[in-house]
Amino acid sequence: MRQALKMLARDWRAGELRVLAAALVIAVAAITSVAFFADRIAQGLARDAHQLLGADLVLVADQPWPGEIAAELEKAGVQRAQAINFISMASAQEGQLAGVKAVSENYPLRGRMRIAKAPGMADAPAERGPAAGTVWLEERLVTSLQAPVGSRIKLGRAEFTVAAVLTLEPERSTNFFNIAPRLMMNIADVPATALIQTGSRVSYYLYAAGTPQQVKLLEETLRRKLQRGQRIDTLETGRPEVRSAIDRAERFLGLTALLAAVLAGVAVALGTRRFVERHLDGCAVMRCLGATQAQLLRLYAIEFVLLGIGACAAGCALGYVAQEAIAVAVSEVVRAELPAPRVLPAVQGFLVGLVLLLGFALPPLVQLKNVPAVRVIRRESGAPKPGAIAAYGTGLVSLAALLVWQAGDLKLGLTVVGGFAVAVAVFFVVAWFSLRLLTARRVIARIPSSILRYGLANLRRHARGNAVQIASLALGLTAVLLLTFTRNELVDAWRRAAPPDAPNRFLIGVQPEQLEPLHAFFSAHNVPVPDLYPMVRGRLVAVNGAPVSEADYSEERAKRLVEREFNLSYMKDLPGHNQVVEGTWFRPDEKAASVEQGIAQRLGWKLGDELTFVVGSERFSARISSLRKLRWDSMKVNFFVVTPPAVLAGFPASFISAFYLPAGSDALISELATRFPNMTVIDAAAAVRQAQGVIDQLIDAVQFVFLFALVAGLLVLYSALVATEDERRREAAVMRVYGASRAQVTGTQRAEFLAMGVIAGLLATLGAAAIGQVLARRVFELDLPPSLALWIAGPLAGIALLSLNAWISSRKVLRASPALTLRDST
């Protein structure tokens, strides 16, 4: 142990370990800073996303909540708020159906409502809900009731003062179809309105917020006590589009951590290779002086473990500082205060660093113990080299296991591991063949420049070693390209998936005979005519002839789906934002149905199952011929069950549409409402804004994490480049001894590096493009168009990087005297 400590100190002092330690520190710092920051972002997102619910947990019931449940909430020690929702006629100058929400003053527990003094004026967050005796009206309601702030309105038997215009509230988009313009009032005023009578359609809400543990515990306790007509909304159940955005952000972050881990592996492998090469002679001398194999192995193993612990600790510390700096840098973007990081990422980073070091350093170190002592007399006797696969097998397997673990997602992990494994193999083989081809004697012989000829001859002489170097460089460069170009393409593709012109208005209740006048109306106002989808409401009664009831399902969401009426639709062609993932899209005359993948899974439906629905008093059946995948975050009209026109066209239907209207189109909406009084236009703008705000924030957070991993990648790439410096320096010294001019030495190196740069750059481009495509299609479910910029930048980056390296390394070579260089190396 003492001996190993001494050796560590000596090797450290001699600078032998610095490259390796630096690679390790950078690697661990990259992993932990990403993990720390990702952890904080993830915690923050989970917390902020609850703002969309207005709480961490929402209890909804169609009857007032029994005291027992309220007592549970009190017992759990969580923050509580409550609300009652119902629809009622409000009146001032005019009358209008309003979606009334009566809330306690502390509503919402998460997030803020925003209010303004008048329609169109700047809004500000509200500290609390409306005071007793006052109401807040949504802009549309102010307009339609003609009730500006300060005026009085009547609701049931009570009168209220309009205190503000409500511009934003949580939960706004949870249920598009029941939204009449919002009227927000104080819950204490509800009895005075006398609006809630037996038979009234009322929803009772209880909100809870607290620590994740409290909420989880509460949710578990309450789930056991829920009765018919009572349910719990959480982020998972309540907001599919938000959930999907967060899932993607987590995948992006996971990917970044994965790439950092890959870079770390490459760097450690290269650093150890350099260390082993520099220690072959020393080990032979020690063997000669009587050190046993076990003694050598023990010495180096302890030395490396000590090094690993030190470097990992330094890396974790650096990672912590770095993530703190990132958090400060992004505090403008990530508007919310981020929660403190947890310890887990540090533990994770530590383990990753140690596993990487031992996985990639042990096999070559074991080789050191096998150095024959006779090397001291005959230098050419090397250690018996195990096959590259055997040597790095442990490293690769542990790296693979780590990647899967880091990804926290088997599919993503395996995609990246598989992609990189294939890339390594392909890179090596292609690099080797290109080198052979480029340096074939026939090719070399035809080159007039002697400098170029020497350079290429050098490449040929070390074909295998250079192929390894090119493959490593290409790997590092692939990661960098993935992190820069491909990342941008992916983020763009993601943004395009929820474009800024996503629909912001829903139009419901369009009668069949109104379709043509409506088309004419839109055309006359130069607004693109939106797609209108027929909608038939039907109840599911049987699957494959067997009656269905909610009792057949244990899952709450499945029960709810079966219990309520389905919005069915019919159409000839598959809408653009839908995708058939199983089966085939039906023919227009078929008695078939196409079902959304998720609901089919939830309710246990398969292709070929026969679904029977009742619409009014008639029933119809259709077999499932295809499963569709929908983009819930596209804000477009989506249906769980769709049939060909032949099945549903005979049933009474109304039509529904989602479309985009630019800001300032209020006049058009008013005119539409006047022309077609039976239709309801739902302003989804607020909801879209809210969801897009969250998505934008996620993208920003991801960008910063990417930026950091990119810097780490570049540093690791540098340590990969210095790994072969020794040998090149020695060769250059020999050339100079035999009278090569400085220009010839640098020229030869440049020619060599240029050729390697071109090959590495091309390989990396190919790799980044291919991995990007696989990631986009398989993992993120996005379309990624091929990128011209990547194909230009990739090879150029390879050339630039290696030219820079050639320049730096030839300066070093020329500065050192050849005699000293040669003496050091004997």
Added chain:
Amino acid sequence: MDFSAEAAVNGGSDRMMNNNSVLTARGIGKTVKSGANDLVILREIDLEVTRGEAVAVVGASGSGKSTLLAILAGLDTPSTGDVTLDGAALSALDEDARARLRAMNVGFVFQSFQLLASLTALENVMLPLELSNEKQAEEMARQVLTRVGLGERLHHYPRHLSGGEQQRVALARAFVVRPKLLLADEPTGSLDADSGAEVIRLLFEMNREYGTTLVLVTHDESLAARCARVVRLAGGRMQK
């Protein structure tokens, strides 16, 4: 330089095994594969070296002297024959056991010094002592380094020492374990005449002081002449 003169007779297969012998080689042959052909480097070498004796092995480049030295030290294994070092048959020992035997009995001096570049002069000399867990390593190393005239340069790294100084560090490293046998492979091969002479002077002086047995491989006849016995190799065979 003429000590043990009575032992300075040519070794031969007919020679009786001497109880006093430190190193005995019997029927040593070495053959290596070179492409499709077998390349014979050494054949039928018999050699006995007695305690305190100084033997020079001379021969032209490629005559097999370095290979013989490697085999005598147990660094390499012969294709035929056996070597007995301090009473232990090397063929009966595995690589690790041979290493332990070397640690206790054998010192080395090489043409290319073989100092560890990352260690100071003092640390290089301490290395063999530390490998056998010697507690007084530093003190012993200091003494020997002072003996070779490098008391002032203990903390210099090899790259900051001249060739002659590096070889003196190597001498100190070889003698510090008080070996029974010192094997030197062209000790002056990398040095200029003055440094070489100084190293040889020290080598023979210390050899006498420590009572070490010396086997010296060289192509330098004048250096060989300073040894009590000279063994000649040509084409892998020992010449009588």
